[in-house]
Amino acid sequence: MEDDILTIEEVAKYLRVSERTVYDWAQKGEIPSGKIGTVWRFKKAEIEHWVNQRLSGSARPEGEIKVKNILSPERIVFLNHVTKHDALVELSDNLATAPQIKDGKELQAEILKREDLVSTAIGRGIAIPHVRLSSITDLVVSLGISKCDIMDFSALDDVPVRIVLMIGAAYNQHNYYLQTLAYFTSKLKDPALREALLKSEDPVEVYNLLTK
Numbered sequence: 001m002e003d004d005i006l007t008i009e010e011v012a013k014y015l016r017v018s019e020r021t022v023y024d025w026a027q028k029g030e031i032p033s034g035k036i037g038t039v040w041r042f043k044k045a046e047i048e049h050w051v052n053q054r055l056s057g058s059a060r061p062e063g064e065i066k067v068k069n070i071l072s073p074e075r076i077v078f079l080n081h082v083t084k085h086d087a088l089v090e091l092s093d094n095l096a097t098a099p100q101i102k103d104g105k106e107l108q109a110e111i112l113k114r115e116d117l118v119s120t121a122i123g124r125g126i127a128i129p130h131v132r133l134s135s136i137t138d139l140v141v142s143l144g145i146s147k148c149d150i151m152d153f154s155a156l157d158d159v160p161v162r163i164v165l166m167i168g169a170a171y172n173q174h175n176y177y178l179q180t181l182a183y184f185t186s187k188l189k190d191p192a193l194r195e196a197l198l199k200s201e202d203p204v205e206v207y208n209l210l211t212k
Contacts, residue, residue: 029174121155
């Protein structure tokens, strides 16, 4: 069992890079890793898979976001809450049903903790709460369409939130995570799309609007 868990020194030797490079990659979430106490540790199988992806060129291309791979109609819910706490709890419970989420309690706790630190409302009635966790195996999203104004997201434009997109990603998916945030931030700026989403009563219709 001990042979399956590697230290920074062992990973550096295996990859033939400096320990500082491995440490920086871990800090930035660019390599599969996790902390036990205050020290970084790495699963040998995950490191081997990570290396194989890069050597074979099979890593996900920059900028490629396929909504159908990260969202399904089952993860589209219609909310009816006036507080962000209740909305985030319901949506995180929904996201936790995805097989990529291995610890629903951790997901919810981290989503709420992040929201307490800084609002994830981006204006135009949109909020995009998001976390990266080692207990998540791959990026996945849930979408909440609120039937009432959520008043306490404290958006910079003071517009109440009606659309909540929640993103959960693996800790080592830093680039893909940022690409997904940028993609949905841009896509949801379309007023015609937002209007259509808010008028919809059917998760499949919402899914089709986002994937067409």
